[in-house]
Amino acid sequence: MERKGARRTGALVLAGALCGSLTLGPGCDTHTGPSESQGVTVYEDPDFRGSSRTFDGNAFDLRDIRGPCFGFFDSSEGSWDDCISSVRVPSGWQVTLYEDDRYEGRSVTLTSHVRDLEDLRGPCGDDWDDCVSSIQVRAP
Secondary structure (H helix, E strand, O other), X not given: OOOOOOOOOHHHHHHHHHHOOOOXXXXXXXXXXXXXXXXXXEEEEOOOEEEEEXXXXXXXXXXXXXXXXXXXXXXXXXXXXXXXXXXXXXXXXXXXXXXXXXXXXXXXXXXOOEOOHHHOOOOEOOEOOOOOOEEXXXXX
């Protein structure tokens, strides 16, 4: 399974830099779910930057969720699989991040914001950066 940085391409880095200054298009979907106050928001980059998506429920397999990262088996559309670098968790909410799809592999439960998943000890290069393949979200 590809891990840690293997999913990003130079074109995506350029597209991500342009998304902040241009009208949002399909490659720049920043909030494709509920508002941040209504769920847990994941970000492509550390410090809550880059593309983002807010979840108010579980995601069994992040390969099925359209996102900014491309892997070896991805078609022309990217996904959120192995693509999360920071997480905002509203007060009272919690999210469990899983290394593998189907809520399998190592996991970690968060109850507050994490600015950089590289700072959180985990299974991919000793951290959780670009290492999440499924998530479970619990509302207050």
